[in-house]
Amino acid sequence: MQQSNGYILRYTAGLTVGCALVLALVSLGLKSKQEENVLLQIKKNILATVMTLDEKSNVTDIYGKRVKSYIVDANGDVVKGMKPEGQSSSFVADQYKKPVNERQLPVYEIVNEADSTKSDYFVLPVYGYGLWNNISGYVAIEGDLNTIKGVKFSHVGETPGLGARIADDEIQSRYVGKQIFDGQEVASVVMQKGENGGGNASIAAYKGNAHAVDGMSGATITGKGVNNMLQEYFKGCYKNFFLARRTGNKQASIN
Amino acid sequence: MSSQTETLVKVEPSEPLFSKKNRKLLVDPLDGNNPVTVQVLGICSALAVTVQLVPALYMAAGLIFVSTFSNLFISLIRNSIPSRIRIIVQLAIVSLWVIVVDQVMKAYAFEASQKLSVFVGLIITNCIVMGRLEAFAMANKPWPSFLDGIGNGLGYGVILISVAFFRELLGSGSLFGIKILGSDSLTGLAYQGNGLMMLPAGACIIVGLLIWAQRARNGYAEDH
Numbered sequence: 001m002q003q004s005n006g007y008i009l010r011y012t013a014g015l016t017v018g019c020a021l022v023l024a025l026v027s028l029g030l031k032s033k034q035e036e037n038v039l040l041q042i043k044k045n046i047l048a049t050v051m052t053l054d055e056k057s058n059v060t061d062i063y064g065k066r067v068k069s070y071i072v073d074a075n076g077d078v079v080k081g082m083k084p085e086g087q088s089s090s091f092v093a094d095q096y097k098k099p100v101n102e103r104q105l106p107v108y109e110i111v112n113e114a115d116s117t118k119s120d121y122f123v124l125p126v127y128g129y130g131l132w133n134n135i136s137g138y139v140a141i142e143g144d145l146n147t148i149k150g151v152k153f154s155h156v157g158e159t160p161g162l163g164a165r166i167a168d169d170e171i172q173s174r175y176v177g178k179q180i181f182d183g184q185e186v187a188s189v190v191m192q193k194g195e196n197g198g199g200n201a202s203i204a205a206y207k208g209n210a211h212a213v214d215g216m217s218g219a220t221i222t223g224k225g226v227n228n229m230l231q232e233y234f235k236g237c238y239k240n241f242f243l244a245r246r247t248g249n250k251q252a253s254i255n
Numbered sequence: 256m257s258s259q260t261e262t263l264v265k266v267e268p269s270e271p272l273f274s275k276k277n278r279k280l281l282v283d284p285l286d287g288n289n290p291v292t293v294q295v296l297g298i299c300s301a302l303a304v305t306v307q308l309v310p311a312l313y314m315a316a317g318l319i320f321v322s323t324f325s326n327l328f329i330s331l332i333r334n335s336i337p338s339r340i341r342i343i344v345q346l347a348i349v350s351l352w353v354i355v356v357d358q359v360m361k362a363y364a365f366e367a368s369q370k371l372s373v374f375v376g377l378i379i380t381n382c383i384v385m386g387r388l389e390a391f392a393m394a395n396k397p398w399p400s401f402l403d404g405i406g407n408g409l410g411y412g413v414i415l416i417s418v419a420f421f422r423e424l425l426g427s428g429s430l431f432g433i434k435i436l437g438s439d440s441l442t443g444l445a446y447q448g449n450g451l452m453m454l455p456a457g458a459c460i461i462v463g464l465l466i467w468a469q470r471a472r473n474g475y476a477e478d479h
Binding site: 007016033037197217 | 303304305306307310335336337338339340343344347348350351354355358359361362363365369370371373374427428434437447448450453454
C-alpha cells in the first residue's frame with residue numbers, strides 16, 4: 001500500500017511528538033533520583049578513597065562529620081566564600097576546560113575521628129581524558145601530602161573489561177602507598193605498559209618503585225590518560241597547595 | 256471494509272496463548288534458529304561486552320527488554336506505518352526503548368550503568384532488534400511478536416553469557432569478579448591470565464567455536 005506524502009508527514013510528526021513526550025516524562029520522572037545518585041556518588045567516592053564503606057554505611061552522615069571542604073586556586077590559596085558542596089555536580093569538569101593556572105580546585109580534608117582539628121587525609125578531585133571520553137577521579141593523600149592513601153577513578157565511555165577497569169578496586173589498589181614527591185620535585189605516579197598477571201602479582205611487580213604502578217593489558221591508552229591526568233593535577237594544579245601545606249607556613253584559613 | 260475483516264477475525268477460534276506455534280517462537284531462537292550462532296546477527300556487541308559476566312548479564316537483560324517491547328509496539332502499529340519510512344519508524348521506536356532502559360539504569364542501577372557505559376546506547380544499532388522488527392513484527396500480531404522478541408532476546412543473551420563465561424574464566428581467571436584460578440584465588444591453582452581472551456579477537460574465536468559446536472550438533476548447513 002502506497003500512502004500519500006501528507007499522511008507520511010503527519011505520521012512522522014505524530015511519531016516524533018509521541019516519542020519526545022514519553023522521553024520527556026521518563027527523564028522528568030527519574031531526574032531527581034539520578035541527580036541524587038550523582039551527588040551521593042561524589043560523596044561516596046570521596047570517602048571511599050580513605051575508608052571501606054559497605055551498603056549499610058550512612059554516607060551523608062559520615063561525610064558531614066569527617067569532611068572539611070574548601071576551594072583553592074593554583075597558588076594554593078583558599079578561595080573565600082566558596083564551598084565545593086555549593087557547586088554543581090559538573091564543577092570539576094567545568095574547571096578542567098580552563099587553563100591550569102586559572103582553575104579553582106576543591107580540597108576535601110578528612111579530619112580525625114576523635115580530634116576534628118587534625119587532618120588525616122586530603123582528598124583531591126582529578127579530571128582528564130581516556131581513550132573514548134572523559135575520565136575522572138579522587139586521590140586521597142596522607143597528612144604528609146606525599147603518600148597516596150587511595151584512589152577512586154571513574155569514566156564515561158572506556159571499553160568495558162579493558163579501559164573501564166580503572167573503576168575496579170583491583171586497579172585502584174595498585175596506587176596505595178605510592179608517592180607523589182621525589183624530594184622537592186613532583187614525580188607523580190605513572191602506570192606502566194603491560195600487565196604482570198593482575199591481583200597481588202601486579203602490586204608485587206612494582207613494590208620497589210614509589211612512582212610506578214602495573215599497567216592494564218589491552219588498555220594502554222586509557223592508562224596514559226590516567227597518567228596525564230595525575231601529572232597535570234599534581235604538577236600543575238595542586239603543586240603550590242602541596243608545597244604551602246608541606247612547609248606549614250601557609251595554613252589555610254577555613255570559612 | 257475494515258470492520259468486515261475485524262468481524263471475520265473474531266469468528267476464528269482464538270488460539271491458546273501458549274499454543275505449539277507460539278511456544279516455538281519462544282524456544283526456537285534459543286537453539287535451532289539462534290540469532291547469533293545461526294543467523295550471525297548481533298556479533299558486534301557479542302565481541303564487545305563479553306569480557307566479564309556482570310556487564311554481559313545487564314546487556315542481555317537490556318536487549319531482551321528492548322527487543323520485546325519494540326516488537327510488541329511495532330506490531331501494534333504495523334498496519335498504520337507508511338511502508339516508505341518503515342525503517343525510520345522502527346529505528347525511532349527502538350531508540351525510544353533504549354533511552355528508557357538507559358535512564359532507568361542510571362536511576363536504579365547506577366553502578367552497572369557506569370560499567371556498561373556506551374554499550375546500552377549501542378543496542379539501537381543491534382541488528383537482532385531491527386532484524387526481528389522487519390522480519391517478524393511488521394507481519395504478525397502483537398502477542399506472537401511479543402514472544403518472538405523475548406525468544407530472540409534470550410537467544411542473544413544465552414550466547415553473550417556463554418562467551419563471557421569463557422572469556423572471564425580464561426582471561427582473568429575469575430567468574431562474576433570472584434577469582435577462581437590463580438595463586439591468590441579460592442582454588443589456589445596456578446594460572447596466568449590469557450591476554451588474548453581480554454581482546455575482541457578472543458571473543459571472535461569463542462563465538463566461532465560455539466557456532467561450530469552448535470551447527471555440528473544440529474546438522475545445520477548454510478544454503479548454497
